[in-house]
Amino acid sequence: MIKINYNRHFIDKKDINSVVSSLKSDYLTKGPKINEFEKALKIKFKAKYCSLVSNGTAALHLTGIALGWKKNDIILSSPITFLAGPNSVVYSNARPDFVDIDEKTYNISIHELEKKILKLKLLKKKIKAVIATDYAGQPCDWKNLRKLANRHKFTLINDNCHSIGAKYFNNLGYASKYADVVIHSYHAIKNITTGEGGAIFSKNKKFINKINSLKSHGLEKIQSKNGLNSTWPYQMLNLGFNYRITDFQCALGISQLKKLEKFVIKRNQIAKIYRKNLSNIKNLTLPHIEPNISHAYHLFPIKVNFKNIKISKETILRKFRKYNINLQVHYFPVHLQPFYKKKFNFRQNSFPCAENFYKSTLSLPIYYNLKKKEINKIASILKKLIK
Ligand SMILES: Cc1ncc(COP(=O)(O)O)c(C=O)c1O
Numbered sequence: 001m002i003k004i005n006y007n008r009h010f011i012d013k014k015d016i017n018s019v020v021s022s023l024k025s026d027y028l029t030k031g032p033k034i035n036e037f038e039k040a041l042k043i044k045f046k047a048k049y050c051s052l053v054s055n056g057t058a059a060l061h062l063t064g065i066a067l068g069w070k071k072n073d074i075i076l077s078s079p080i081t082f083l084a085g086p087n088s089v090v091y092s093n094a095r096p097d098f099v100d101i102d103e104k105t106y107n108i109s110i111h112e113l114e115k116k117i118l119k120l121k122l123l124k125k126k127i128k129a130v131i132a133t134d135y136a137g138q139p140c141d142w143k144n145l146r147k148l149a150n151r152h153k154f155t156l157i158n159d160n161c162h163s164i165g166a167k168y169f170n171n172l173g174y175a176s177k178y179a180d181v182v183i184h185s186y187h188a189i190k191n192i193t194t195g196e197g198g199a200i201f202s203k204n205k206k207f208i209n210k211i212n213s214l215k216s217h218g219l220e221k222i223q224s225k226n227g228l229n230s231t232w233p234y235q236m237l238n239l240g241f242n243y244r245i246t247d248f249q250c251a252l253g254i255s256q257l258k259k260l261e262k263f264v265i266k267r268n269q270i271a272k273i274y275r276k277n278l279s280n281i282k283n284l285t286l287p288h289i290e291p292n293i294s295h296a297y298h299l300f301p302i303k304v305n306f307k308n309i310k311i312s313k314e315t316i317l318r319k320f321r322k323y324n325i326n327l328q329v330h331y332f333p334v335h336l337q338p339f340y341k342k343k344f345n346f347r348q349n350s351f352p353c354a355e356n357f358y359k360s361t362l363s364l365p366i367y368y369n370l371k372k373k374e375i376n377k378i379a380s381i382l383k384k385l386i387k
Helices: 012-022 032-044 056-066 083-091 110-122 142-152 172-179 206-212 249-258 260-278 314-322 340-342 352-360 372-386
Strands: 051-054 074-077 095-098 127-133 157-159 183-185 198-202 218-222 232-236 302-303 361-364
Touching: 012 249, 032 051, 032 198, 032 249, 032 340, 051 056, 056 083, 056 183, 056 198, 056 206, 074 083, 074 110, 083 095, 083 127, 083 232, 110 127, 110 142, 110 352, 127 142, 142 157, 142 172, 183 218, 198 206, 260 302, 260 372, 302 352, 314 352, 314 361, 352 361
Parallel strands: 074 095, 074 127, 127 157, 157 183
Antiparallel strands: 051 198, 183 198, 218 232, 302 361
16 A cells, blocks of 8 residues: 555545535535635635636636637647646647747746747747646746737636645736636645636636536526516526536635645645755756745656666656655656647657656655655655665
């Protein structure tokens, strides 16, 4: 049995009480906790509108549909992200494409993005949207992303699933300030959880109304012609889905959100202990943090020069498993997934920084309940293996 995973939820008595009281109420599915959680999220993250859905993937899927992506629309993201972002482009029959990462932050490279936009312009092609992931908990260069979005008129989406609780220029609400659409996941290993769950934030009321309809089969409340309410005033105007979240999940979310600051502080303390143990070690690179960033440390990705140390990543993963410690790799570059290679003809060496990053990266365990003794043990095993 794995005792230490790369990430883990933390549930306390208050969370349990909150869920139990919701389970004892009249509402299991659509009920008051959904509105209450949406309101709390909007206040916390300074967002104008919010719609909760069943998971982060559903949030991305609905975003593509509500924005009207269609065949030949080009949507860019970095290859070092979770599959759900690029997959949401494929669900809409649009064209996913990629931009290499910044070597230091592992986020989408602004320089490469600009190059890509100009290259596509020469081919008389225009990009429709960029989905930028705040990888591992570090916000992207949002000031420059916004400038590019304004200049080239594309929709800017922040896949904020790793960075819940991060700050950019001291602003917890940075994601909704700079992006047109912001996506959260509250999956069990995220910085706060509802088990499965997700949210979409936007400044655009019409867009959020559309999402609210699409997450519930495309049904919309119709005003009758004579002004009188009919007994069942709903009509299906678009093809929608059942991507609703439940009331008791939101009861958990409300309680978890109150602990977000505490969770993020602890993740930063763990990162500090790793840094103390692992700084200035040959063949090892720790995460770089840009100025004006407060990291949410959803992940602690390190880079190991496997060529120099002459043992493979697989060997390190296997040796750690012998100690019941499960490291992870985030991520296998999306463009090299067999599906993407086959369907869209992506090739090796197209995004060299992302591919090199994948070859060298490992994510060390980081979560609220990880003990100092365990962190020191992980660091000491790693040091022995790579020296
Ligand atoms: C960056 C990123 N985007 C999207 C998702 C999808 O979220 P969910 O698992 O809630 O569908 C995840 C979750 O793993 C993620 O890490």
